[in-house]
Amino acid sequence: MLNIYIYILIASCFMCFIRAWLGKTIPDRMVAIDILGTLAVGFAAVWALITKQDIYMDIALAWIFLSFLGTLALAKYLSHQSLDE
Amino acid sequence: MSIILLSLFLWVFWILAAGNSDLLTLIVGGVAAIFIGILWGKRLYVNSHKAFDIRRWFWALIFLFIFIWEIIKANFDVAYRVLHPKRPLSPGILYVKSQLKSTWGRVFLANAITLTPGTLTIDIQEDLLYIHCIRIKPNELSVLRNKIVARFDRYLIKIFD
Amino acid sequence: MAWNEWVGLAFIGVGVLFDALGCLGLLRFPDIYNRLQAGTKCVTFGTCGILLGILFHQGITTFGIKALLGIPFLLLTSPVGAHALARGAYKAGIPLWDKSVMDEYTQSESSRAE
Numbered sequence: 001m002l003n004i005y006i007y008i009l010i011a012s013c014f015m016c017f018i019r020a021w022l023g024k025t026i027p028d029r030m031v032a033i034d035i036l037g038t039l040a041v042g043f044a045a046v047w048a049l050i051t052k053q054d055i056y057m058d059i060a061l062a063w064i065f066l067s068f069l070g071t072l073a074l075a076k077y078l079s080h081q082s083l084d085e
Numbered sequence: 086m087s088i089i090l091l092s093l094f095l096w097v098f099w100i101l102a103a104g105n106s107d108l109l110t111l112i113v114g115g116v117a118a119i120f121i122g123i124l125w126g127k128r129l130y131v132n133s134h135k136a137f138d139i140r141r142w143f144w145a146l147i148f149l150f151i152f153i154w155e156i157i158k159a160n161f162d163v164a165y166r167v168l169h170p171k172r173p174l175s176p177g178i179l180y181v182k183s184q185l186k187s188t189w190g191r192v193f194l195a196n197a198i199t200l201t202p203g204t205l206t207i208d209i210q211e212d213l214l215y216i217h218c219i220r221i222k223p224n225e226l227s228v229l230r231n232k233i234v235a236r237f238d239r240y241l242i243k244i245f246d
Numbered sequence: 247m248a249w250n251e252w253v254g255l256a257f258i259g260v261g262v263l264f265d266a267l268g269c270l271g272l273l274r275f276p277d278i279y280n281r282l283q284a285g286t287k288c289v290t291f292g293t294c295g296i297l298l299g300i301l302f303h304q305g306i307t308t309f310g311i312k313a314l315l316g317i318p319f320l321l322l323t324s325p326v327g328a329h330a331l332a333r334g335a336y337k338a339g340i341p342l343w344d345k346s347v348m349d350e351y352t353q354s355e356s357s358r359a360e
Contacts, residue, residue: 005262015269027335035285042293057312071327078334104308160291167271199325217279
């Protein structure tokens with residue numbers, strides 16, 4: 001059961017990669033990367049359940065904040081502002 | 086006061102995330118929480134009179150249930166649009182006016198709007214919110230404006246203002 | 247298996263399904279703002295579903311509580327990220343889809359890049 005979930009999540013990640021590859025504009029690629037970050041949280045959580053090791057859960061928690069910070073930095077870069085505001 | 090609140094919140098978060106309650110864990114977490122609380126407590130615009138008002142927490146609970154219901158509706162809406170072969174979209178950006186005064190209230194309103202059916206907050210200026218809407222019927226604009234804000238505004242006013 | 251494990255697996259399944267739908271929307275929708283809509287809503291809800299499912303599956307243990315802690319932070323951070331990206335894209339001059347109905351943001355002062 002859980003293995004099927006993992007395969008679906010991997011397929012979703014590939015869809016994000018395709019969007020990041022096709023892109024067209026730079027913000028399109030950034031959106032794909034942002035959503036990939038949120039997907040990775042779910043992936044780490046399911047993986048923690050499969051391997052029964054709750055250290056992956058810590059990774060998921062940390063990843064929420066890190067992907068948030070990364071997205072904010074990318075968005076700042078997009079709007080041509082300096083990073084100290 | 087907000088220093089104490091922030092430190093307490095961080096400490097509880099630390100204990101829950103650490104998952105054990107050794108003396109060493111508690112002390113290290115406490116010291117770190119107080120340090121960060123002193124650094125950042127002044128910058129959080131928390132009014133401690135409001136934070137201890139039971140009625141506000143009661144309204145927050147009601148808001149939470151409505152919020153969850155709206156999120157579920159939003160997702161079936163988006164799923165329908167994704168799976169529909171013709172992609173029924175007529176997007177656009179419009180502005181709505183909010184009655185909220187407090188900063189925290191506006192943050193929560195913007196987040197709630199982003200997670201509800203077919204709307205995404207793009208910018209906030211004072212009381213104007215610019216919203217990207219996935220499906221607009223140009224002859225029903227004022228109804229739509231009302232619908233977006235009124236859903237959450239009356240609860241958030243009771244919670245934050 | 248106990249009932250709570252079945253409920254947990256069902257929640258995780260719904261979450262994974264919505265994750266996949268969100269990514270499909272990311273591929274199918276025409277412009278960046280619509281893609282953000284599909285992506286943010288569906289993927290946030292899906293990941294919250296997964297975390298909630300883990301809470302049901304594991305019960306109140308360290309594992310479950312960590313999953314529960316993730317939910318409010320995900321609900322707070324994910325819309326803010328989407329909002330920042332949309333604003334940045336608008337300021338960088340990415341146009342709306344050509345079938346868009348209206349745009350009232352152009353009148354605003356802050357819509358231009360600094």
